Amino acid sequence: MNRIDQLFRRKNNRILSVYMTAGYPRIGDTVEIIKALESSGVDMIEIGIPFSDPLADGEVIQKSSQQALENGMSLKLLFSQLKGIRSFVNTPLVLMGYLNPVLAYGFRKFIEDAVRVGIDGLILPDLPLEIYRESFREDLEDSGMKYIMLITPQTSENRIREIVGNSGGFLYMVADSATTGARNEITGAQVEYFRRVGAMKLHIPRLIGFGISNAETFNRASSFANGAIIGSAFISALGDEKKQPIADKVEEFVASIIQHP
Amino acid sequence: MNKTSYNVDKKGFYGPYGGAYIPEMLYPNIKELEEKYLGIIESESFRTEFHYLLRDYVGRPTPLYFAKRLSDRYGSNIFLKREDLNHTGAHKINNTVGQIILARHLGKHRIIAETGAGQHGVATATVCARAGLNCIVYMGALDVERQAPNVRKMQMLGAEVIPVHSGNKTLKDATNQAIRDWINNPVDTHYIIGSVVGPHPYPDMVTRFQSVISEEMKVQLTEKTGRDYPDVIMACVGGGSNAAGAYYHYLHNEQVRLLSVEAAGKGVDSGESAATSTLGSDGIIHGSRTLLMQDVDGQITEPYSISAGLDYPGVGPIHAWLKMSGRAEIINVTDDEALHAAYLLSKLEGIIPALETAHAVAALDHVKPDPEQNIVINLSGRGDKDMEAYTENLPNKI
Numbered sequence: 001m002n003r004i005d006q007l008f009r010r011k012n013n014r015i016l017s018v019y020m021t022a023g024y025p026r027i028g029d030t031v032e033i034i035k036a037l038e039s040s041g042v043d044m045i046e047i048g049i050p051f052s053d054p055l056a057d058g059e060v061i062q063k064s065s066q067q068a069l070e071n072g073m074s075l076k077l078l079f080s081q082l083k084g085i086r087s088f089v090n091t092p093l094v095l096m097g098y099l100n101p102v103l104a105y106g107f108r109k110f111i112e113d114a115v116r117v118g119i120d121g122l123i124l125p126d127l128p129l130e131i132y133r134e135s136f137r138e139d140l141e142d143s144g145m146k147y148i149m150l151i152t153p154q155t156s157e158n159r160i161r162e163i164v165g166n167s168g169g170f171l172y173m174v175a176d177s178a179t180t181g182a183r184n185e186i187t188g189a190q191v192e193y194f195r196r197v198g199a200m201k202l203h204i205p206r207l208i209g210f211g212i213s214n215a216e217t218f219n220r221a222s223s224f225a226n227g228a229i230i231g232s233a234f235i236s237a238l239g240d241e242k243k244q245p246i247a248d249k250v251e252e253f254v255a256s257i258i259q260h261p
Numbered sequence: 262m263n264k265t266s267y268n269v270d271k272k273g274f275y276g277p278y279g280g281a282y283i284p285e286m287l288y289p290n291i292k293e294l295e296e297k298y299l300g301i302i303e304s305e306s307f308r309t310e311f312h313y314l315l316r317d318y319v320g321r322p323t324p325l326y327f328a329k330r331l332s333d334r335y336g337s338n339i340f341l342k343r344e345d346l347n348h349t350g351a352h353k354i355n356n357t358v359g360q361i362i363l364a365r366h367l368g369k370h371r372i373i374a375e376t377g378a379g380q381h382g383v384a385t386a387t388v389c390a391r392a393g394l395n396c397i398v399y400m401g402a403l404d405v406e407r408q409a410p411n412v413r414k415m416q417m418l419g420a421e422v423i424p425v426h427s428g429n430k431t432l433k434d435a436t437n438q439a440i441r442d443w444i445n446n447p448v449d450t451h452y453i454i455g456s457v458v459g460p461h462p463y464p465d466m467v468t469r470f471q472s473v474i475s476e477e478m479k480v481q482l483t484e485k486t487g488r489d490y491p492d493v494i495m496a497c498v499g500g501g502s503n504a505a506g507a508y509y510h511y512l513h514n515e516q517v518r519l520l521s522v523e524a525a526g527k528g529v530d531s532g533e534s535a536a537t538s539t540l541g542s543d544g545i546i547h548g549s550r551t552l553l554m555q556d557v558d559g560q561i562t563e564p565y566s567i568s569a570g571l572d573y574p575g576v577g578p579i580h581a582w583l584k585m586s587g588r589a590e591i592i593n594v595t596d597d598e599a600l601h602a603a604y605l606l607s608k609l610e611g612i613i614p615a616l617e618t619a620h621a622v623a624a625l626d627h628v629k630p631d632p633e634q635n636i637v638i639n640l641s642g643r644g645d646k647d648m649e650a651y652t653e654n655l656p657n658k659i
Contacts, residue, residue, distance in 0.1 A: 052560040053433065053546070055440050056284040062427050074558040099282060100545045104559025125284040126545065130272075150285040154447055159288075174286060177448075179441045 003092040003120045004146050004169040007043055008205045008226065015227025016218065016258060017044035017207055018234050019096065021064040022081075023073025024050070025238055029246050030081045033238070036247040038091045040254035046123065046229065047082075049075060049097030056125045058181030060232040064239065075105045079113045086118035094121040094148065094169070107136065111143045121146040121169045129159075133166055150174050153193040157200065170205040173197060173225060175212065182213035182233040186220050194224035218257050230257065265586055267512040267579070273461025274550075276586060278578035281460035283548045286444040290452075293367065295462045301366045302359065302469060314358050315473060318391070319348045321355075323474075325481035325637070330609040337630030340491070341612070341640040342478060344503065351615065351642030352471060352503045353384035353455060359470035360453045361388040369451035372396045375439040377404055377432030377499075378569035379411025380615075380642060381455030386420035396420040399438040401431035404569060411646060429563045432573055436547050456500025457577030460548030464505075464577050471506025478637060479510055486635050493628070495520045495592075496639040497621040499535070499571035501580040503641035508589070518590070521580060522624040524566035524617075525593035535564035537576045538584045538591045546575040552584070567596035567650060568616035570642075598623040600654050603644060615642030616650060 007015070018037055022030050030047070037045050050065035050073050057065070085093075095114055102110050102124065114122065122145055127136065129149065140147050146169030151160050154177060164171060175190055176183070197206065208221040209229030221228035237253040238246065273280050273295070281291050301307055315321040323343045332339045344352040357374075364372060372389050374396070376382030382398040389396035398415055402424040405412055415422050428434035436454075443452045457464040457471075479489040490511055496504035498521045511517040526534035534540060541552035546561060553575040554562045566572040583589035594602075599616060602623035607613045614622060618641045630636060644651065 052428065052562075053437050055437055055547075056286060056444065058441075059427070066428070069560060076558070098545075100555065100561070101559035103544060104555065104557065126282050126548070128281065128283055128285070128288065131280060131282065152286050152288075154289040155285060163285075177286060178445050179286075 002144060002146060003090070004044065004094070007092050008170065011043065012205065012226050014222045015043045015207060017046060017227065017229040018042045018254070019046040019048055019229060019231030021048040021050055021061065021068050021235060022078045023068035023071045024064040024235070025067065027071040027073060030078065031085060032246055033250055034085065034089055034093070036250035037254065038089055040251045041258055042091065042254055043227065044092045044094065046094045046096045046231070047078070049078065049095060049101055051098040051101055054098060056179055058179040058232060060182070060235050061180050064235045075101055075110065079117055082117040092120045093118065094123060095119050096123040099124050099127045108139055111139055111145070115143050115145060119145060121148050123148045123172065125150060129163055129166060137166065148172055151197070153177055153190070160197065160200065160202070164202050164204050170207050170226070171202065172229070173206055173208045175208050175210045175221065178210060180210050180232050182236070183211035184213065184217070186217055191224065198224060215257050215259050264513070265588070267583060267586070267588060269461065269465040275578045275582035278549070278551050278581040279461055279464060280550050281548055282545045282550060283460045284444070286447065287460070290443060290447050291460050297367065298363065298462050298466050301363055302466070307362055307366065310362055311359055315355065319354050319358060320346060321473065322477040322481070323347060325478060325485065327485065328610050331606065334609065335625050335630045336632050338635045340485070340635065340637045342474060342507065342637055344474065344639060344641045345612070345614065345618070345643035349380070349384045349387050350645060351380045351384070352474065352506060353381045354387065355473055355506065356455070356467050356470040356502060357381070357384040357388045357453055360451070361392050361394070364394070364451035364453070365392065367451060369449060370394055371446065371450045372453055373399065373439050373442050373450055374453045375399045375432065375435040375455060377401070377435065377573070378646060379404070379408040379415065380570060380646070382420070382422070383411055383414050383418070385453050386415040386418035389420060390418045397442065398422050399425050399435040399442065401429070401435045402426050403430040404432065404435070408569065408646065431563065432569070433561065433563070440547065456502040457505045457579055458500040458547055458549060458575060464549065464579055467502050468505040468509060468579060471502050472509035474503070474506035474639065475508060475510035478507070482635070490514055490517050491637045492516070492634040493518045493520060493636040494639065495522060495621050495624050495636065497522045497571060497617045497641060498576060498580055499524070499573045499617065500575070501577040503639050505577060505579055507637070507639040512588070519583065519588060520592055520624060520628065521583070521589045522592045522594055522621045524568055524571035524620055525595045526565040526567070528595055529593050533565040535566040535572045536593045537564065537574065538580065539593055541576070549575070549578050551575050551578045551581040567599065567654070568620065570615070570617040571620065592624045592627045594620040594623045594627070598626065600651070603651060612640070613644035614640060615644050616647045618642050
């Protein structure tokens with residue numbers, strides 16, 4: 001069974017998924033960060049494929065992507081770094097990136113190589129439902145990987161149902177009409193949106209992402225969904241100047257989030 | 262047998278190019294535009310206002326000028342479509358006038374735009390001032406430095422110019438940042454994109470607003486040559502809006518040769534070039550599938566041209582399709598050739614063209630004009646903004 005499905009079968013609340021940029025802060029950190037995230041108790045890991053023009057990302061992830069590219073990260077290198085990772089990492093791994101590098105790599109070859117290294121799911125924010133369904137869905141579903149799609153506060157109920165019908169793993173609820181980036185609070189309007197989607201009784205787990213940055217926002221988001229995703233705040237923690245092994249930075253950050261509610 | 266269509270299809274594609282490769286955050290905005298744009302721009306009230314403003318505010322129709330001395334030099338009949346005589350000095354305002362009326366119909370009161378050299382930014386700030394709407398223009402931090410006079414114009418017109426420090430700090434990054442602003446402000450904001458690029462329906466919408474250029478050409482050519490079409494149309498292509506407008510009414514008239522002129526920078530193979538159609542490959546940029554300059558890993562690369570309006574790493578999807586279907590030919594013109602052409606046109610005809618436009622003029626050296634032929638060069642903009650480049654670069658070159 002797909003590891004994402006297994007995860008949600010085993011655990012259905014306070015799921016913590018963490019986003020990292022492959023090849024950041026240093027080119028060789030990818031696997032070490034994944035190992036440290038797993039040993040710190042993170043439930044799922046999203047590995048960001050750096051892109052030169054990340055439209056949906058705020059400044060922190062833009063900068064980490066640029067740094068990763070300057071470090072020499074590419075899909076080819078990422079797959080070679082991930083080769084063999086399933087002999088010591090069991091956490092569900094999701095690849096998240098923009099369509100252009102994936103197309104340049106070749107979509108079918110990308111799917112094959114992702115499955116080969118043990119990737120469980122895929123998020124491509126700039127591949128919309130309509131084009132996915134027409135040109136990509138078949139290949140992806142044959143692979144056994146889950147295609148995870150985003151909804152926003154502006155997504156209509158009909159479209160949410162259509163998205164759920166075409167995707168798998170979990171529903172990625174973008175918390176706000178915004179690009180990625182840490183925010184310190186969850187507003188009333190956001191709560192109303194979380195409740196509205198919750199009341200739809202969808203048969204797919206829901207994780208809230210974008211703007212989730214600390215224990216408080218993680219706990220609050222988790223009370224409206226099966227858990228939450230943290231990206232920019234984690235990237236910022238990795239990038240700080242403290243002279244400290246990368247694994248320690250990861251552990252400290254995760255501990256600060258999953259302290260008891 | 263179906264004839265090849267060069268217009269956008271129902272799903273927003275030109276052949277395989279175009280579409281709307283956008284994150285879900287932009288879906289409601291793009292869907293709203295897609296559903297409403299044709300209804301609005303084909304309505305009587307829109308058309309009346311658009312044509313009134315093009316006439317009384319922009320100064321249309323722009324003349325189709327027979328360039329006698331240039332024609333003598335090249336042994337052909339060369340006409341210049343004088344888009345440089347528009348208000349704000351280029352064809353860009355045809356689009357912004359259309360989009361600002363559209364924004365009002367959509368009930369949007371905050372306008373954002375991207376700009377490279379500043380021409381589209383000035384054209385947007387101009388129509389926003391007239392409409393009394395807030396205007397925010399994203400401009401690469403490098404371009405803000407290089408194009409200071411246009412920054413001051415936008416500010417005087419009441420726009421806020423926000424320098425973009427991400428990436429290479431030029432047009433591509435300014436466009437990214439404008440799109441990010443739209444993601445963050447989906448309800449009250451309209452994004453006035455400056456060329457025939459971006460997600461559907463922008464390429465088609467901007468093409469339609471610019472198509473007034475070829476609409477006028479048909480009437481003017483009939484008066485001057487007795488025939489409503491020329492043998493050749495030449496236009497420079499960055500994103501490709503002036504070319505799309507100059508071609509539009511002739512797309513399906515195969516008697517008209519379409520010559521798209523791209524900026525070769527220091528030479529197509531020099532590594533410093535913006536010859537997108539020649540050097541680019543299939544990919545996705547700014548929500549559209551098209552030809553773009555990228556490395557083997559699919560990272561978008563930074564183009565180079567002396568002209569800030571042509572150094573865009575992609576090209577509008579209509580132009581990718583015109584090239585790949587064989588309808589349009591691509592000519593590459595270097596910085597030096599463009600500079601020479603700018604001086605030539607100034608001396609022979611008393612017209613100082615924009616650097617972008619100078620590329621189209623320079624392409625005359627690449628074609629073998631026929632004495633019987635009528636050639637239209639779309640003179641997309643005037644050269645006031647480029648005087649620094651002209652004075653700096655020329656003395657030792659000509």
